[in-house]
Amino acid sequence: MAYIGKYEEAISIYTKGIEMHPNDARLYRHRGHRYLTKRCINKAIADFEKAASLIKGKADEIEPDGMPNAQNIPTSTLQSNIWYHLGLAYYLKADFKNAENAYKECLKVSTNPDMYVATAKWYYITLRALKKEKEAEALLQTISKDMNLIENEGYLTILLLYKQQQNPEELYNSIFSNSNTLSNTTLGFGLGNYYRLNGQKEKAKAIFEKITAGNQWGSFAYMAAEAMLLAP
DSSP states (O other): GGGGGGGHHHHHHHHHHHHTTTTOOOHHHHHHHHHHHOHHHHHHHHHHHHHHHHHHOOOOOOOOSSOOOOTOOOOOOOHHHHHHHHHHHHHHTTHHHHHHHHHHHHTTTTOSHHHHHHHHHHHHHHHHTTTTTHHHHHTTTOOOOOOOSSSOOOHHHHHHHHTOSSSSHHHEEEHHHSSTSSSHHHHHHHHHHHHHHOHHHHHHHHHHHHHHTTSSSTSSSHHHHHHHHOOO
């Protein structure tokens, strides 16, 4: 249901599943994701926090992909996804301290390069929001151009941008080749946030507005762009 856009139906199914299996972290993790999609942030946080409590002391497990990558190799796990989504939910609320705690836990279980760069990207901008510049810089030092990725090249590109190893104008031209559309919200938000962190607020705002004028409203980058436009 979720993958065909029927989010309310998906939430209803997960809710019934939780009634039947109240101690299964997977159900809270996935319902929380769909609460995020619906912008029910507090409900999402409650589900992810519940899921986090249920995985304590348990071994992690691979999470099958609903939309497999080209190599059909899952790159995330149940525990990494719980912490990852919890961090995002707190980030969207500008609760950066709790987002930091979630991403710190997520990094511990991000055991392959794809999950690592995805977590590191959000963790980095959370640290910057907290003015923890030394910790943010130390995190960047764990990132390199030659990381062996399956699908998260966009997150690596953004991290290299923050490392001053990616030209922002070249990136801008590549993702805004069509003046009417934005093909990649992940790269767009990363670039917009780069400009924001470097004091170019009007340029950042223009990119965030372009993202939210598009049709990728279910993406995390779209949600984050919304949050940035609402921020003081």
